[in-house]
Amino acid sequence: MKNIVVLVSGGGTNLQALIDAQHSGKITGGAITCVISSNPNAYALERAAKNGIATEVIRRKDFASFDEYDTALTELLKKKQADLVVLAGFMTILGKRVIQAFENRIINIHPALIPSFCGEGYYGLRVHEEALKKGVKVTGATAHFVNEICDGGPIIIQRAVEIKSGDTPEILQRRVMEQAEWHILPQAVNLFCNDKIKVIGNTTEILE
Ligand code: GAR
Numbered sequence: 001m002k003n004i005v006v007l008v009s010g011g012g013t014n015l016q017a018l019i020d021a022q023h024s025g026k027i028t029g030g031a032i033t034c035v036i037s038s039n040p041n042a043y044a045l046e047r048a049a050k051n052g053i054a055t056e057v058i059r060r061k062d063f064a065s066f067d068e069y070d071t072a073l074t075e076l077l078k079k080k081q082a083d084l085v086v087l088a089g090f091m092t093i094l095g096k097r098v099i100q101a102f103e104n105r106i107i108n109i110h111p112a113l114i115p116s117f118c119g120e121g122y123y124g125l126r127v128h129e130e131a132l133k134k135g136v137k138v139t140g141a142t143a144h145f146v147n148e149i150c151d152g153g154p155i156i157i158q159r160a161v162e163i164k165s166g167d168t169p170e171i172l173q174r175r176v177m178e179q180a181e182w183h184i185l186p187q188a189v190n191l192f193c194n195d196k197i198k199v200i201g202n203t204t205e206i207l208e
Contacts, residue, residue, distance in 0.1 A: 001029065001030060002192075002193045003030070003033045003082055004033065004086060005032075005036060005082040006018060006036070006048075007038070007085060007086065007087050008037050008038075008039075008042055008045075008089055009037060009042055009089055009092070010124075011044060012044025012047045012048075013182065014181055014182065015089075016047050017182035017185060018086065018088065021189070026186055026187075026190060027193060028194065029193035030083070030190075032048075033054065033081075034053065035047075035055050036055070036073075036080075037055065037056070038057075038090060038092045039057075039091075040057045040059070045057075056076060058072060058073055067097075070095025070097040070098055074097045074101050077098065077102065078101070084107065084189065085098075085102050085106040086106075086107050086189060087107070088109060088185065090108075091123055094106070094146060096148060107143055107156065107185075108146050108151070108153075109185045110127075110141065111139075111173065111176050111177070112142065112176075113142060114142040114151055116131075116136070116139070117130050117134075118142075118150070119150050119151050120150050124173075125173055128172040128176070132168075136163060137163055138160050138161070138162060139163060139172070140159050141158070141176055141184060142155055143184045143185050143188035153202070154201075154204045155204065156192075156197060156204050157184040157187055157191075158184070195207075
């Protein structure tokens with residue numbers, strides 16, 4: 001069984017989708033053993049506690065430098081014996097040390113079809129605001145491995161979601177979550193836990 005450690009910052013609906021998938025047997029070969037939050041008030045921490053999952057809080061502002069924060073997060077993940085790290089709405093950029101220590105073992109969910117509406121500054125509601133401003137007719141979500149380029153790592157799964165007239169950023173965010181994120185994140189985690197993802201350079205192949 002692989003140890004899955006989930007990093008969160010907010011509401012934690014993607015964490016909930018992972019917990020539900022684990023309970024219903026849609027994730028095999030791994031279990032969520034710890035939830036780490038960048039925000040002590042994140043509702044995601046309550047979701048973890050309700051399900052008997054250990055929690056930790058680590059805040060960038062509690063460290064004098066980014067390098068010290070990067071080291072502390074890397075050490076915490078090693079202490080938790082993480083085989084897979086999942087960024088489920090984690091709003092702090094990861095440093096080099098943690099990315100190198102967990103190469104091709106960190107999965108992020110991004111609320112757009114990468115390479116659209118991604119990179120530094122594109123997170124949360126902002127992604128959907130930009131998609132609506134641009135007037136795209138289709139958006140979606142991407143589950144991908146994390147490398148040193150923001151939102152630039154190998155793509156594992158993507159799912160498209162239609163934009164409808166009258167959409168606000170909030171309505172669109174909810175539809176992208178319901179129709180894409182909450183499905184493809186657990187799927188990507190399950191594939192990883194069953195050794196079904198082969199990384200080839202900056203791409204992946206899903207093994208049958
Ligand atoms: C989700 O939409 C996730 O894709 C996004 O933040 C939201 C977190 O919601 N992540 C990013 O924008 C990362 N760049 P949640 O806390 O309810 O899962």
